[in-house]
Amino acid sequence: MKKFKVGVLGATGMVGQNYIRLLENHPWFDVVYLAASANSAGMKYSDAVAGRWVMSTLIPENIKDITVEDVANIEKAKNCDFVFSAFEMPDKKLIKETEEKYASMGIPVVSNASANRKIDDVPMLVPEINPDHLDIIKIQQKNHGWDQGEKHGFIVVKPNCSIQSYLTPIYALEQAGYPVVKIFVTTLQAVSGAGYPGVPSLDMIDNIVPYIGGEEEKTETEPLKILGKIINGKFVNKKDLKISATCTRVPVSDGHTAIVNIKFKNKIPNQEQIINIWKNFKSVPQKLDLPFAPIQPIIYKDEENRPQPKKDRDSGKGMAVTIGRLRKCNIFDYKFVALSHNTVRGAAGGGILNAELLVKKGHII
Numbered sequence: 001m002k003k004f005k006v007g008v009l010g011a012t013g014m015v016g017q018n019y020i021r022l023l024e025n026h027p028w029f030d031v032v033y034l035a036a037s038a039n040s041a042g043m044k045y046s047d048a049v050a051g052r053w054v055m056s057t058l059i060p061e062n063i064k065d066i067t068v069e070d071v072a073n074i075e076k077a078k079n080c081d082f083v084f085s086a087f088e089m090p091d092k093k094l095i096k097e098t099e100e101k102y103a104s105m106g107i108p109v110v111s112n113a114s115a116n117r118k119i120d121d122v123p124m125l126v127p128e129i130n131p132d133h134l135d136i137i138k139i140q141q142k143n144h145g146w147d148q149g150e151k152h153g154f155i156v157v158k159p160n161c162s163i164q165s166y167l168t169p170i171y172a173l174e175q176a177g178y179p180v181v182k183i184f185v186t187t188l189q190a191v192s193g194a195g196y197p198g199v200p201s202l203d204m205i206d207n208i209v210p211y212i213g214g215e216e217e218k219t220e221t222e223p224l225k226i227l228g229k230i231i232n233g234k235f236v237n238k239k240d241l242k243i244s245a246t247c248t249r250v251p252v253s254d255g256h257t258a259i260v261n262i263k264f265k266n267k268i269p270n271q272e273q274i275i276n277i278w279k280n281f282k283s284v285p286q287k288l289d290l291p292f293a294p295i296q297p298i299i300y301k302d303e304e305n306r307p308q309p310k311k312d313r314d315s316g317k318g319m320a321v322t323i324g325r326l327r328k329c330n331i332f333d334y335k336f337v338a339l340s341h342n343t344v345r346g347a348a349g350g351g352i353l354n355a356e357l358l359v360k361k362g363h364i365i
């Protein structure tokens with residue numbers, strides 16, 4: 001199989017560094033292009049991240065000497081087969097327009113940013129849940145004129161970094177015939193979710209911050225698109241699901257925890273049935289044997305004090321969701337605690353899995 005030439009936009013940041021780390025020795029992808037802000041442009045990658053490389057592994061040898069380009073200099077990326085987008089800008093509209101410019105050059109964009117998530121011809125992909133949403137790509141390309149001759153640009157996004165921890169298990173229940181109509185969720189989100197250097201240490205040590213800008217709105221709306229359908233060439237959100245969210249920042253380095261209460265539509269499974277559904281859940285990435293697909297996407301822990309970020313975030317190489325403490329709820333039907341690695345499954349690893357699915361389905365060529 002040919003190896004794809006890959007670019008990382010925002011390569012110097014928290015998510016970008018995770019892409020560099022996780023893509024080392026990837027069987028299908030070779031990182032050949034790095035870009036960040038104008039401040040880093042022109043520097044060797046190792047110089048651009050000097051003093052702020054936060055990964056526990058060394059910078060890969062083949063990456064150290066690559067010259068970082070400015071994300072805005074789109075022409076420089078023209079040899080990439082596709083790019084991972086993980087750059088930040090204060091103006092989200094500018095992120096949206098920049099990603100569109102890459103797509104218009106015929107370069108597929110596999111994005112972590114929120115800027116294009118609400119656009120109704122852009123798929124918000126969790127490969128275990130909605131791989132069929134990739135059908136919209138040809139409509140998106142037609143809408144923008146991005147599929148001309150040899151060029152095949154498009155944009156695919158991944159959702160907010162905590163969503164898979166509770167949505168994948170809820171989707172597994174729906175697939176087994178037990179749809180959920182109400183979700184009450186409180187997230188305890190790690191500091192790495194705010195990028196680097198992120199939240200000031202004096203705000204975080206010995207503290208919990210009960211607000212993360214924009215996060216609750218994303219938590220309450222993004223699942224509706226992910227579980228929605230393509231109707232007349234557009235995404236239409238799932239209607240019979242209501243979510244209420246409180247999102248907090250806690251002094252944990254990596255791993256977003258979610259405390260979840262759920263109400264079923266009609267039939268209520270028993271506890272053993274729910275755990276069996278989760279333990280046996282497999283989906284398209286597992287069937288296609290994608291390199292980043294966790295063998296078991298949902299892991300249930302019987303111990304009463306799990307999941308814990310420190311002990312469980314690396315399950316399935318950081319790509320699995322770990323659940324525990326399933327029990328009856330006095331107000332809803334059940335409650336449980338879920339955890340996933342925010343910078344792996346929730347960011348770079350999730351982006352890589354998206355790209356693998358896009359290759360396997362013939363969208364990246």
Ligand code: NAP
Nearest residue numbers: 010012013014015036037040087088113161193195196347
């Ligand atoms: P970060 O650590 O702050 O990194 C930001 C990156 O964007 C750096 O590479 C930075 O380059 C670049 N950048 C800043 N201003 C720029 C500009 N004007 N033009 C071009 N590039 C610019 O942030 P992060 O946590 O990696 O997040 C990156 C993206 O992923 C964001 O959209 C975020 O919402 C999303 N995301 C993050 C997480 C997470 O867990 N952290 C999870 C899911 C999604 P310089 O180094 O040159 O400044």
